[in-house]
Amino acid sequence: MMLQRKNGLRAVAAGALVVSGLLALTACGSDDNSGSSGGDASKQAGNIKCEGKGSLLASGSSAQKNAMDLWVRNYTAACGDTQVNYKATGSGAGIQEFLQGKTAFAGSDSALKPEEVTASKEVCTDSQAIDIPMVGGPIAVGFHVGDLDKLTLDAETLAKIFDSKITNWNDEAIKKLNPGAKLPDLKIQPFHRSDESGTTDNFTKYLKAAAPSAWPHEPGKAWEAKGGQAADGSAGVSSQVKQVNGAISYFELSYATSGSIPTVDLKTGAAAPVQATTENASKAISEAKIVGKGKDLALQLAYDTKAEGAYPITLVTYEIACEKGNKADTLQATKSFLTYLASEDGQSVLKERGYAALPPEIATKVRETVTALS
Structure with a gap:
């Protein structure tokens, strides 16, 4: 496996x-930007x-x-x-x-x-x-814990990790979710975004929706929890996970795949833990509802979904x-x-x-x- x-x-x-x-x-x-001249240039190139x-x-x-x-x-x-x-x-x-x-x-x-x-x-x-x-796509939770390449966590445990309540990789809560895994006596080093980020907004909305008692902070683009370390952009936090043993952070799946960073499977209440894949994210996004008015197409995502195979930490990027x-x-x-x-x-x-x-x-x-x- x-x-x-x-x-x-x-x-x-x-x-x-x-x-x-x-x-x-x-x-x-x-x-x-000096060359913007407008004009009526129009042609068909393929499709x-x-x-x-x-x-x-x-x-x-x-x-x-x-x-x-x-x-x-x-x-x-x-x-x-x-x-x-x-x-x-x-x-x-x-x-x-x-x-x-x-x-x-x-x-x-x-x-x-x-x-x-x-x-x-x-x-x-x-x-x-x-x-x-x-x-759209999944917000993967990437980790670097020695040679470990498979890890299951739930919303409550994630919330406590990113709120500095769980600080070591061999914590009993993590052991319970990963029976048989060789979890080292190693400090957890959570990284969050230093810039205002929609990825942070969606990640914290998931924590708030799926583990409200464990995540006391309001969701938002700016990180509110204390502790942890910060880096700029998805490229910044993913590179820190790649380099730092004990690190964990959140970023788009494309950064995990391009960097060969293993990602957390989520225990959501479905029959089996759910992997961060585009297919599983699509299942969650398909449950989204349009809540914008008129031509505005703002969506309400299902962060607390328990549907089989639906990966709940998703985001949708809007062009404004x-x-x-x-x-x-x-x-x-x-x-x-x-x-x-x-x-x-x-x-x-x-x-x-x-x-x-x-x-x-x-x-x-x-x-x-x-x-x-x-």
Whole structure:
């Protein structure tokens, strides 16, 4: 079983590297924003309809970075008149740049707050920003405990680990969940995000929903619990887990697969512990409900699901754009790029990078919403 798990991680990581290698020759985005000239450039490149030209700037969620890298390479290879530059600054910073009018759209792993919607009316002419879900996936809990490559935890134990209530890997609570495992007398070193992060928001929403008595803190993009160590971005926390014996942290599955980092199986109340896989995340995301109003497609995720095979620590990354009143010089390119992301082709490549495609019924609404942007 342990050998199978290691081989599975290596296979997925190898698949991602193959895709990356095949796409390495395609054009990447540019940081230069001086060339945004708008225009009516329109052509069909394969299944991608290219419209607009110039520089398309966006920033935000680091959770979707690996997916965005692939999307940008595919799109710019087909649509050479548009240079797409996406900076993984974190959800909080991305929303702030969008609200300051610096970017055409933002990526966020959390839906807009009411005050952010209000602020967006300053940059969206006679309108406001909306949440457009585009990519989903599991938030894996990666660990580095000697040569251990299989570990089961539940929400209560995770909450106590990240709240510094359980501090050693041979704690009785961990032993009980992992009978027969060789758990060392080793200090637990939990890492959390130092930046405001939608990944943190979703992870703490899971802890609050699934273990409310063990997690006294309010969910949010900023980490509230005491103790632990911090690192910047998903790349930062995952690299710490890779390097530090005794470490544990939360990050998107793509970072675990690319770094060959083993991940926690979750005891949820289902018949068997649930692995962090795109398929299992899709089962949980399919239970999500649209709670946004009008064209806003904010989702309510089922963090406390006990459904068989449903992995509950999930996130959905939204692209944040103006429903109306988008900047004229980037509107067509924004719609063209987001149309590709929401298309069957755009969604079908996600699994290669450890992400989950949108459920069909949500994807249909997303395509309708993108088409109506003005």
